[in-house]
Amino acid sequence: MKTYPTLFPSFGIKKTFGLLMLAAFCLNNTRSFAQSKDPVIENIIKEETDNSHLETLAHELFDGIGPRLVGTPQMEQAGKWALAKYKNWGIDARYEKWGEWRGWERGISHIDMVYPRVKSLEGTQLAWSPSMKKPVTAEVIVLPDLADSVAFQKWLPAVKGKFVMISMDQPTGRPDDNWKEYATTESFDKMKQARSAQTEAWRKRISNTGYTTRTLPVALENAGAAGILTNYWSAGFGVDKIFAAYTKKVPTVDIALEDYGMLFRLAESGDKPRITMQTESKELGVVPTFNIIGEIKGTEKPDEYVMLSAHFDSWDGGTGATDNGTGTLTMMEAMRILKKVYPNPKRTILVGHWGSEEEGLNGSRAFVEDHPEIVANLQALFNQDNGTGRVVNISGQGFLNAHDYLGRWLSQVPDNIREQIKTNFPGTPGGGGSDFASFVAAGAPGFSLSSTSWAYGNYTWHTNRDTYDKVVFDDVRNNAILTAILVYMACEDPAKASREKSVLPTDSRTGEPMKWPEQRKPNRHGGLD
Secondary structure (H helix, E strand, O other): OOOOOOOOOOOHHHHHHHHHHHHHHHHHHHHHOOOOOOHHHHHHHHHHHHHOOHHHHHHHHHHHHOOOOOOOHHHHHHHHHHHHHHHHOOOEEEEEEEEEEEEEEEEEEEEEEEEOOOEEOOEEEOEOOOOOOOOEEEEEEEOOOOOOHHHHHHHHHHHOOOEEEOOOOOOOOOOHHHHHHHOOHHHHHHHHHHHHHHHHHHHHHHHHOOOOOOOHHHHHHHOOOOEEEEOOEOOOOOOEEOOEOOOOOOOEEEEOHHHHHHHHHHHHOOOOOEEEEEEEEEEEEEEEEEEEEEEEOOOOEEEEEEEEEEEOOOOOOOOOHHHHHHHHHHHHHHHHHHHHHOOOOOEEEEEEEEOOOOOOOHHHHHHHHHOHHHHHOEEEEEEOOOOOOOEEEEEOOOEOOHHHHHHHHHOOOOHHHHOOOEEEOOOOOOOOOOOHHHHHHOOOOEEEOEEOOOOHHHHOOOEOOOOHHHOOHHHHHHHHHHHHHHHHHHHHOOOOOOOOEOOOOEOOOOOOEOOOOOOOOOOOEEOOO
């Protein structure tokens, strides 16, 4: 929102004159930002309000297909689903291969403690974890606190045939906001100090082995460990982050904090807990990686482009609902609406559903590299990624005149949506984080439609709880309306958006002026030795 300084902090004897001047100022300001009764915008709002497809799309994608890890059959199935949806809506869409990846498919995970008592454990094998040929029952041990790498090598034979725990036992399973609400100040401070000391001690324990968190699991599997147990707690009740395994012969499994802590304490106290584990997966060889590109051809300036953008892939601890399922559905729904109420845009409308964002913006970087003619004639790109929340922040990404054209386009967005958005002009260029940065690095005006949190960082970002039930559909509906209006306004604008770059501020770390991010090459051969 644009704000104005207080004109008359004290009226005094000129109170009447001040009130008249203030009224005239407000009237002029209202007129300058008055929204026209544009039938296309009214129809965009009406279509999403009365005929939203979001719940159906979410159910089909999240519940029916599930997570979309690059290289998996589910990612391929989701691509076919998106192509079919666009075809049904009368939108041309295509599958663009840009590389290849290690193919893998997740199977079942069964983990049970069988001694000193019987209990089924919550756990998830990490992505690309190798399959087990049969269930294995073995003792659980904890990585010991050893003096140095020489002591570690002497201890290493002890792992043979055992499951090895290599993550710290968290001192609390309660998130900090829960402590802050209920604990005494002294108790909360004591816990934080103990946790910091414990975290540093565990970091040193790993370092003393001579390995890192990436290389240690491989050393343990080579020494004959039955499997690797980890816990990557996401600082919320019942939530862990699920990333990739580094082992290739034995499974790597994230055990939920509550069960991990129990096993850790039993092992540390000498009770020698035993678990039975069976995890299954399939290696599928080399498979293609792809983007899905949809298109509504422009009528007056077909060789200029306005793009919608969201990454299509996800991690697979949950179903990728808010990262980036809701971003994907926002763009699909906006395309559906635009095709229905604005079928003949002045500029060509494109949508990019990118593959392998999670491994380094690879799909969008490949598109930028493969389609310089589109990037050179891009009016604007709108990307949404960070969760299910309504859009509350838009930065000019360092483009000097972004305020002028984004301001014009935003002025036509309904008040209840626009007034929640904080803008930052000209801002600074994003160097990463999501796919808009691939375009910004190439000097093209790409903008992030950044959402309000909904505890995204702790609870759904890359976690085992990123599922359909976390979607806030009212917020996603707002985002679909916002995106469709911005795209419509960008298509209709008679002026081409300026790409002039602002003078960047000084980097506080180096004392040197910030530099525009450099265009980076994608990884087109991922997960392959």
